[in-house]
Amino acid sequence: MSFTATLFDSGQLYFEIPEALKARLWEQSQSLATPVSRWNAYLNAIALEAVLPWLREEASARVIVPQSAQCQAFWELVNGTPVRMGGNVGSRKLVLIPSEAIDLDELAVPQEWVDIPEWAADDYVAVQVNLDEGWVRLWGHASHQQLKAQGELDGSDRSYRLPQESLSGDLSLLSLGFDPALNLATPRAELAAIQKLDVASANAMIERLSNPEQLQPRLAIPFERWAALVAHGGYRQRLAERRWGLPEQRSVMDWMRSGLSAMAEQSGWRSAGMEPAMVGVRRLATEKPVMVRSLTIDETSYELRVSPLDQLEENRWRVTLRNPEAGAQVPAGYVLRLLTEDFLNFEGNEDRAEEAVDELYLDVQLESGEGLIWMVEPLPEEYDLIEILRF
C-alpha cells in the first residue's frame, strides 16, 4: 500500500482492489458501446466488487445486486450501482456512486437515482476509486431526503450535487442502517410519479438513442421523457442492448428455435430440455422445449416456465409458476400476472392462488411479435426483474 492511503480518517472505509479483479472486470466492461460507457462500467464494477464483501459481512439478510446484464445496462446509460440489503419488504437500498476524483469536495448523484421512483434509494454512498494505488474508499453518504432538500440540481450534467460538509463522513452510521432491528429507515422525499410511455413513443426513443455515436443519451432528450423510458426495466434493457449492437434478445420464439440468447442467459434464463407438450389430452408427436428461470420468494425457490401449447406457428403459450421441489406447492395469496409491454392488463391475465395450489398458470394466444411482461406476487427477492418477452 503506498503512501497516500496512510492518511485516511477513522470514519472512512477502504478496500483493496486485487490485481486479478482488475483484469477480469476490465475484460467484462469491453462489451459496452463506447469508450465512455466502458470506462464507466469498469469503475462501477470495481467499486461494487471491492465493497460487496463488506456489505455482505454487515448485512443481516441477503445482499441483492442486479444481474450482470442489468448492471451493464445501467452502466451503459448512467453512473451508479444499486444494491439492496435484503428482500423487497423493509429493506434498505443503496446506490454506490464511484468517482475517480482525487478530491472529496462533492458527491454528484445522477438525477435518475433521485427522481425516478423505481430507481430511488435510501442511501447514496460516495466511493472514491484509485486504480493506480489499487484501493477504493467509502468517504461519505447521504440520504434521499438530504439530496432532495440540500442538493443542488446541476442542469449541465443532470446531477444532484452535495458538498462534502453536507455528507455524513461516519460510515458506521451507514452500516447501522442495515440493522432492521434498529428500524432506522428515514422516509424518502416524495416524488412525482413518472409518466407512462406508449409503445410507439418508446420505440421511437430507443431508435433515436441507440446509435453509440450518441455518447450521452441521458442528456439528449428532456429529463421527463428520458425518465419515462428508463424507469421501465424492459425498455432500459432494450436500449442498452441496441447500443451494444445486439439483435432482439428476448424473443421466446427465437429461444425455442435456436436456443437462448446471450443476454437471456445472463438474465437467468435456462433451457429445461424437452418435455412432452400437451394440448388438452392429445399428446403431440413432437416434444417442445421449455424455458425456465428461478425466482426466490420468501426464501423459497420457484420456477417461472414458458412453453408452447401447440406448434410454434400457432403462437399459443403457457406461462407457469411452480415450486420445483417434488410435492411442494405455491402458497395461498400468490399471483401470476401477465401485462402488455406498456403495463396494461388484459382479459384473463391473472391466476391467483386462493388456497395452496400445485402451480399457477396462464395460457395466452398472441400476435406475432407481441410483447409481454410477467409479474409475480409477492415480489421476488431478485433485483427488479421487469423484462419484455417477445413472442
Add this chain to the structure above:
Amino acid sequence: MRSRQDLVESFSTFLQFEGDRSHGWTVDPRLRRSMTRQLEQESQKHLETTFWALYWHQRWQNAVAQEQSAQGASQASGLSTISANHLNAHVQESCYWAAQKTASRFNYGISDCFQMAIAQFHKILRGFDSSQGSDFSTYASATFASLIRETLRQRQEVDICTTWGLLRKLSKKRLVESLQMAGLGAHCIAQYLLVWQAFKLHYVPVQAQGTRKLPKPDPSQFVAMAQFYNRERGAQLASDTPKIAADDIEPILLAMAKAARSYLYPTKVSINAQKGGQDSEFIDDLTENNLTETERLSPMEALVQVEIVEERQQQRSQLGDVLVDAIAQLDAPSQELLGFYYRDSLTQKEMAERLNIQQYTVSRRLTKIRKTLVKKLAQWSEATLHTSLDADLLSYISTVLEEWLQQRYSKAHEFDKTLS
C-alpha cells in the same frame, strides 16, 4: 506559541508566522470592537467561550439564510462575514495544534500545514451543527487534522499525475473553485467547463491499470473536443460565445490543470483579501451602528441559549459515562486500536504494522468499533432520554462520540485511570 486567555482576544486576533514559527497575535480592530461591544451588556458578561462560539455560529447561519432569501441584502452579507471572521479568529489555536501535530509526523512545515487548513475554514463553518450544542473548537480541531491529512494526500497524488491524468481526476466543484482562485470570471469558467466536459468525453483511458500517467491526447481527439464544444456551445453558453479551434483546446486544458495544482498550495490569505476588502469600511459601520440594535441578544434570549448549552453539556457528560462503560466492555485489541488512533494519532498504516494485520482490516475494525459504540449510545438515549431513534439522533451521537474520543484520549493517563 502563546495561547490566548482573554475572551475578546480569542475572537478578534490572528496568529502570525515568521518563517515556520509562530510570531504572536495580530489584532483585527473591527473584530475587537464588535466583541467588546457585545461584552458591554451586563447580561452577557459572564458568558464563556463555548457559548460565544455557538453564538457567532448561529449569527452566521441566520445571516447566510437571510442573504439567500433576500438575494444578497447588503446588511446581511456584512453580518455573515463578521461572524465568520470571529469564528476564524477563535479557531486559530486549534488550527495551529492540528498543523503542528501533522507537520512533525509527516515532515512538513507548520506554517504550510496551518495555511492549507485555515484556507478550508469554510468547511468547518458549514459542517458544524450549532443546534447540537457541541464545542466549536473541538469540532474544528478534529476537522482541521483530517483536512490537513487529506490535503497532503491530495498533493501527493496531484504531484504524481500528468496534466491529462489530473484533469480526469477532479470533481467539478474542485475545478470551479480552482479557476475562481486563479481569478477567472464566471463567463470564462463556463467556457472552460465545457472544454473540460469535451475532454472527459473524448479522452477516455483504454487500459485497466490507472490514470495517473495518461499521455497527451492525439490531434484527432483535440479535434473531437473542439467539435463537441462548438456543437454544445449554443445550449450551454452565452449566445455570443465564439467557436473554438482544435488548437485552442490544449492551452485551456493546461491552464485548468495548473489552477488545480495551485489550489492545493494556497499562499497566505489575510481576512481582508479573503473577502475582497472593499466592504471593510461598511462592516465597520455595521459594527458600530446597526449591530447594536439588531444583532445583540436580549437578556432573555441569552438566558435561553445558555440553558440550551448547559442542558446539552449535561447530556454529554451522561453520554460520557455510558461511553466509559461501553469502552471498558470492548475487547483488548479494540481498546488498543482506539488508543492508537485517538491518543497516538497513528496512521492506519502504522496501526496495521503494530498489530500485524492488513491496513484495510484496520479501517474495517475501526468502523466496527464505532458502530458498537454508536449503537450503545443510541440505545441508551432511546431508553433514558426517550428520544426516538432516527438518523438525526445518530448523527448527533456520531458527533458527540468523535468529540468525546478526541478529548478523552488527549488526556491519556487520566483515561488509564478510569479504566483501572
